[in-house]
Amino acid sequence: xxxxxxxxxxxxxxxxxxxxxxxxxxxxxxxxxxxxxxxxxxxxxxxxxxxxxxxxxxxxxxxxxxxxxxxxxxxxxxxxxxxxxxxxxxxxxxxxxxxxxxxxxxxxxxxxxxxxxxxxxxxxxxxxxxxxxxxxxxxxxxxx
Numbered sequence: 001x002x003x004x005x006x007x008x009x010x011x012x013x014x015x016x017x018x019x020x021x022x023x024x025x026x027x028x029x030x031x032x033x034x035x036x037x038x039x040x041x042x043x044x045x046x047x048x049x050x051x052x053x054x055x056x057x058x059x060x061x062x063x064x065x066x067x068x069x070x071x072x073x074x075x076x077x078x079x080x081x082x083x084x085x086x087x088x089x090x091x092x093x094x095x096x097x098x099x100x101x102x103x104x105x106x107x108x109x110x111x112x113x114x115x116x117x118x119x120x121x122x123x124x125x126x127x128x129x130x131x132x133x134x135x136x137x138x139x140x141x142x143x144x
Contacts, residue, residue, distance in 0.1 A: 054108055061102055063094050069127050075099065077120060095120070 023030050051068050058066055058075075066075045079090035096119055100110065111117060118124040123132045130139045 050108075054103060054106070057106070058099065058102060061098075063099055063102070072127060074124070074126050075120075092120075 023032050025031075051071055051073070055066060055068055055073070058064070063075060066073060068074075077092045077094060080093060082091075096113070103110070113119055122134050123130065125131070125141055128141055130141055132138070
């Protein structure tokens with residue numbers, strides 16, 4: 001499954017006790033930053049902070065394996081071992097609703113799956129490639 005954080009390049013608020021360390025010099029004046037803005041020297045890779053902690057929270061809750069690139073996530077899942085008679089469908093430890101339930105209280109603004117992402121499937125697009133798990137192959141997206 002692939003999910004993408006909506007508006008990863010938004011301003012991220014700065015804790016008031018950290019503001020004194022995040023001043024910028026601009027046109028001869030010194031300004032205190034109240035939010036980290038994409039593009040400023042002190043804000044480089046700010047979206048990585050949000051996605052790194054998101055990945056840590058999800059891994060803590062055993063949503064793994066999972067990988068991310070900037071604000072794009074891919075989650076893989078493996079069927080749970082069958083206990084007793086084989087079920088008609090594979091059973092998994094988590095699904096999309098599990099991920100959303102864990103991240104919703106944190107205010108993580110995911111894009112809707114229909115707009116930018118994929119629910120769990122054997123093939124998906126991620127970071128400019130089409131991935132095909134059954135054949136263990138990858139190809140360039142048509143629009144690249």
